[in-house]
Amino acid sequence: xxxxxxxxxxxxxxxxxxxxxxxxxxxxxxxxxxxxxxxxxxxxxxxxxxxxxxxxxxxxxxxxxxxxxxxxxxxxxxxxxxxxxxxxxxxxxxxxxxxxxxxxxxxxxxxxxxxxxxxxxxxxxxxxxxxxxxxxxxxxxxxxxxxxxxxxxxxxxxxxxxxxxxxxxxxxxxxxxxxxxxxxxxxxxxxxxxxxxxxxxxxxxxxxxxxxxxxxxxxxxxxxxxxxxxxxxxxxxxxxxxxxxxxxxxxxxxxxxxxxxxxxxxxxxxxxxxxxxxxxxxxxxxxxxxxxxxxxxxxxxxxxxxxxxxxxxxxxxxxxxxxxxxxxxxxxxxxxxxxxxxxxxxxxxxxxxxxxxxxxxxxxxxxxxxxxxxxxxxxxxxxx
Numbered sequence: 001x002x003x004x005x006x007x008x009x010x011x012x013x014x015x016x017x018x019x020x021x022x023x024x025x026x027x028x029x030x031x032x033x034x035x036x037x038x039x040x041x042x043x044x045x046x047x048x049x050x051x052x053x054x055x056x057x058x059x060x061x062x063x064x065x066x067x068x069x070x071x072x073x074x075x076x077x078x079x080x081x082x083x084x085x086x087x088x089x090x091x092x093x094x095x096x097x098x099x100x101x102x103x104x105x106x107x108x109x110x111x112x113x114x115x116x117x118x119x120x121x122x123x124x125x126x127x128x129x130x131x132x133x134x135x136x137x138x139x140x141x142x143x144x145x146x147x148x149x150x151x152x153x154x155x156x157x158x159x160x161x162x163x164x165x166x167x168x169x170x171x172x173x174x175x176x177x178x179x180x181x182x183x184x185x186x187x188x189x190x191x192x193x194x195x196x197x198x199x200x201x202x203x204x205x206x207x208x209x210x211x212x213x214x215x216x217x218x219x220x221x222x223x224x225x226x227x228x229x230x231x232x233x234x235x236x237x238x239x240x241x242x243x244x245x246x247x248x249x250x251x252x253x254x255x256x257x258x259x260x261x262x263x264x265x266x267x268x269x270x271x272x273x274x275x276x277x278x279x280x281x282x283x284x285x286x287x288x289x290x291x292x293x294x295x296x297x298x299x300x301x302x303x304x305x306x307x308x309x310x311x312x313x314x315x316x317x318x319x320x321x322x323x324x325x326x327x328x329x330x331x332x333x334x335x336x337x338x339x340x341x342x343x344x345x346x347x348x349x350x351x352x353x354x355x356x357x358x359x360x361x362x363x364x365x366x367x368x369x370x371x372x373x374x375x376x377x378x379x380x381x382x383x384x
Contacts, residue, residue, distance in 0.1 A: 050349030054168035057341035060090035172343035194330040198323040205316040
C-alpha cells in the first residue's frame with residue numbers, strides 16, 4: 001500500500017502545478033519580454049561600466065563681428081556671445097573635431113586607444129582591439145564624443161563620455177586645444193590668400209622701380225653726367241653769358257672802328273677777342289643742340305627715364321598702400337575661439353542611464369508583444 005499524502009503535501013503539489021501551468025501559459029511573454037528584460041537589467045546593473053561626461057562650450061568669432069539675425073532668446077544670446085556671420089568657419093571647426101585628423105592627433109598625443117581599452121571596462125562598452133584601424137577607432141570615437149553646432153546662438157557644444165573622470169576631462173581639454181589650432185590654421189591660410197595678390201603686385205612694382213633706377217644710373221654713367229637737367233641749365237646760362245659778352249664786344253668794336261684805324265693794335269686785339277667769343281659761342285651752342293650726343297638729346301633721354309621712374313614710384317606707393325589695406329582687412333577678419341564654458345571635471349557617473357534604458361526597452365518589448373498578440377488573436381478569431 002502507498003502511504004497517504006497529507007494535506008500539506010497536497011496543497012504544495014497543487015500550488016507547484018499551478019505555477020508551472022501559469023508559466024507555461026505565458027511562455028511566449030516570458031521568452032520575448034521577461035527574459036530579455038531580466039538579461040538587460042543584469043547587464044546594466046551588474047556588468048556595465050560607469051561612464052563620466054565632461055562638457056565644454058565655445059564660439060568662433062572674428063574682430064569684425066556681426067550679430068546673427070534672430071528674435072527672442074537667440075538674438076539676446078548672439079548679442080552677448082558675439083556670434084558672427086562666419087558660421088561656415090564654426091561649422092568647419094566642429095566637423096574637424098569629429099574627423100580622422102582629430103582622432104589621429106588624440107591617438108598620438110593623448111593615448112586615445114589606451115583610454116578606451118582599459119581592462120576594467122566591460123567588454124560591450126570598451127574598444128575591442130588594442131590596435132584598431134583608423135576607421136574602427138573613428139567609429140568608436142564618434143559614439144563617445146558628440147560635437148554640436150547651434151546655428152542660432154553660434155555656440156558649439158562638445159561632450160565626451162569616458163570611463164574615468166580624468167579621461168573625459170583630458171579629452172575635452174585636448175579637443176579645445178585642437179579647435180584653437182584649427183582656427184589658427186584657418187587664419188593663416190585666409191590671411192595669406194587675402195594678401196597674396198597685393199604682395200605680388202608690390203613685388204612686381206618694386207622690381208620694375210629697381211629696373212628703372214638701374215637704367216637711370218646706367219644712363220648717367222654712360223653720359224658721364226650726374227644730372228643732365230642741371231648740366232643743361234648751366235650750359236644754357238653759359239651760352240647766354242657768351243652771347244651777352246659777344247654783343248658787348250661787337251658794339252665796342254663797331255664804336256672803335258669809327259674812331260681809329262682798323263690796322264691799329266687796339267682794334268685788331270678787340271677784333272681777335274670778338275672772333276674768340278664767336279668761336280666759343282658756336283662751340284657751346286653746338287653742345288646744346290648740335291647733334292645726337294648733345295645736351296639736348298641727353299636731357300630728352302634723361303627726362304624719359306625720369307618720368308618712367310616717377311610713374312613706377314607712384315605705382316610702388318599704390319601697391320604698398322594696397323598691401324597695407326589688405327593686411328588690415330585680413331586682420332579684422334581673423335577668427336578667435338572663445339571658451340564660453342570650459343571643460344568640467346565630472347564627479348558622478350551619469351551614464352549609462354540604466355533605469356531609462358531599462359524602462360524604454362521594457363515598454364518597447366511590451367508594445368511589440370501586444371501588437372503580436374493582437375495579430376495572432378485576430379488570425380485565430382478569423383480562422384474560427
